[in-house]
Amino acid sequence: MSQTQIDTIILGQGLAGSLLAWMLIRSGQRVCVIDDGHQSSSSMVAAGLINPLAGMRFNRRPEMDDWLRASERCYAALASEFGTPFLHPLPMLRLFRSAGQRRFHTRRLDDQASRGLLEASFDATDCPEPIAAPHGGFIQHRTGYVDMPLLLRSLRTWLHELGALIEHKLAFDQIELLDHGVAAAGVNAHRLVFCDGARLRANPWFSHLPLAPDKGEILNLRIDGWHPRHIINGAHWLVPMENGELRLGATHDHQRNDNQLTSAARQELLRGLNALLPSLSNSRVTRHQAGIRPGTSDRYPLLGRHPEHRALWVCNGFGARGALTVPWYAHCLADNILEGVALPAEADIRRFQ
Numbered sequence: 001m002s003q004t005q006i007d008t009i010i011l012g013q014g015l016a017g018s019l020l021a022w023m024l025i026r027s028g029q030r031v032c033v034i035d036d037g038h039q040s041s042s043s044m045v046a047a048g049l050i051n052p053l054a055g056m057r058f059n060r061r062p063e064m065d066d067w068l069r070a071s072e073r074c075y076a077a078l079a080s081e082f083g084t085p086f087l088h089p090l091p092m093l094r095l096f097r098s099a100g101q102r103r104f105h106t107r108r109l110d111d112q113a114s115r116g117l118l119e120a121s122f123d124a125t126d127c128p129e130p131i132a133a134p135h136g137g138f139i140q141h142r143t144g145y146v147d148m149p150l151l152l153r154s155l156r157t158w159l160h161e162l163g164a165l166i167e168h169k170l171a172f173d174q175i176e177l178l179d180h181g182v183a184a185a186g187v188n189a190h191r192l193v194f195c196d197g198a199r200l201r202a203n204p205w206f207s208h209l210p211l212a213p214d215k216g217e218i219l220n221l222r223i224d225g226w227h228p229r230h231i232i233n234g235a236h237w238l239v240p241m242e243n244g245e246l247r248l249g250a251t252h253d254h255q256r257n258d259n260q261l262t263s264a265a266r267q268e269l270l271r272g273l274n275a276l277l278p279s280l281s282n283s284r285v286t287r288h289q290a291g292i293r294p295g296t297s298d299r300y301p302l303l304g305r306h307p308e309h310r311a312l313w314v315c316n317g318f319g320a321r322g323a324l325t326v327p328w329y330a331h332c333l334a335d336n337i338l339e340g341v342a343l344p345a346e347a348d349i350r351r352f353q
Contacts, residue, residue: 006030008337009184009192011170014043015148015326016315017195018155019074023334025164032187033159036169042197045218045291047239047247048146048323049231051092052117057104058094060114063346067328068142074327075146082158086151088242092143093128095234096121096135105138117141129228131276143231145239146323172204182311191337193313198257198292205306206314209352210297214319215256217265218249220287221273223280236272245286248273250320259290295319303333304349313337314349 008024010017013035024031050071052064061067075087096102105121108114119139127133159165168185175192176183182192198213200206222245232238239247251265266288274280294317296302302317315333318326335341345351 005181006032006187006189007191008032009034009182009187009189011035011184011192011194012196012199013152013156013159013165014195014197015046015152015322016043016318016330017193018043018152018159019326019330020193020195020315020333021159021164022078022155023330024337025162027334027338029338031164032166032185032189033164034166034168034170034185034187035156037167042216042291042293043148043152043322045216045289046148046293046320046322047218047237047249048148049237049239049320050087050089050142050144050146050324051140051233051321052142052324053094053108053114053140054321056097056101058108058118060108060111060117063328063344065113067324070328070331071324071326074331078151078154082154084150084154086154087144087146089142089144090240091230092140093137093228093230093232094118094140095131095133095137095232097235099135101135129230129232130226131228131232132278133234137234139230140233145231145241147242148323172202177309177311180311189311191311191313193315193333195315197294197316200294200302200314200316201257205309205312206302206316206349209302209314209317209349211302211317212254212295212297212319213257214293214295215253215258215290216250216293216320217253217261217269217288217290218247219266219269219285220289221246221248221283222286223277224282232276234276236269236276238273238276257292259292261288261290265290293319300346301325301329302349303329303336303343303347307350307353 007029008031010033021031021033079085121138123136181190200211228240296317306312
């Protein structure tokens with residue numbers, strides 16, 4: 001590959017870099033992905049939640065229909081290609097965290113566009129799972145989780161078999177801007193797309209973009225005798241995995257930008273579990289992980305081409321909703337690269353110029 005001019009170098013094999021590579025290669029592009037072995041990837045830690053009604057007010061973004069259609073179509077195509085499902089649809093049990101939160105549910109239930117996403121509320125005594133729900137809640141639909149480690153491993157193997165993967169920790173000063181392209185790790189290309197998550201803060205060409213990194217820690221658990229039929233979403237979330245484990249998360253820390261595990265986060269999560277299951281006595285932690293979500297100040301991603309260095313592009317800033325939003329925005333960026341189709345205004349980095 002070092003002797004051949006290719007079309008696109010992608011830096012980072014997290015979800016954004018992997019899906020962009022998948023789409024470009026299937027469109028006939030010559031692509032090389034450079035990755036450091038997921039040392040800086042938050043995607044390998046992420047729970048991969050699909051949740052169309054976000055936050056305490058159950059907000060539904062105006063782009064939600066595009067996000068849902070693109071994610072369902074993309075993960076179905078990947079399942080067909082690799083012969084294994086990556087997206088696991090599961091209803092989500094949303095727990096009210098206060099009595100006043102019910103009004104946001106009522107407001108969303110009255111919204112015609114949202115009615116297929118949620119059911120009527122239930123009271124504390126009618127919770128469909130044996131958990132503490134003092135304020136009640138409701139069941140939400142078109143939710144689930146993506147098995148991120150399995151998906152990224154599958155795509156990594158596919159890239160390796162194509163000869164389209166270089167395992168290398170690329171420093172920014174190893175990127176050379178050419179008259180008509182860019183060179184990195186012995187590869188010449190027409191363009192390089194940065195998909196390397198929180199490293200964007202130190203990027204000499206894109207560090208002006210308002211990345212808002214958010215450290216999160218997650219626990220994997222086993223609880224004997226109980227495997228919920230829903231994703232549970234309250235003060236924390238609890239996701240039942242196919243292998244019988246549960247994932248419990250996640251903490252939020254905007255001050256620390258490292259992947260170090262902390263006892264404070266572990267205890268916070270276990271207190272949340274005990275509040276959810278007060279009589280619990282038989283759980284055990286099987287894994288503790290940390291990662292940095294590459295969020296943004298306005299909670300929309302960062303897509304586009306550098307205004308001066310035309311060989312440099314960015315696809316980043318997906319935060320906690322990457323499993324839901326990356327398929328749509330990777331598709332948009334691929335169309336922009338291949339056909340010059342305009343990027344969605346809410347994600348185009350020109351909004352910050």
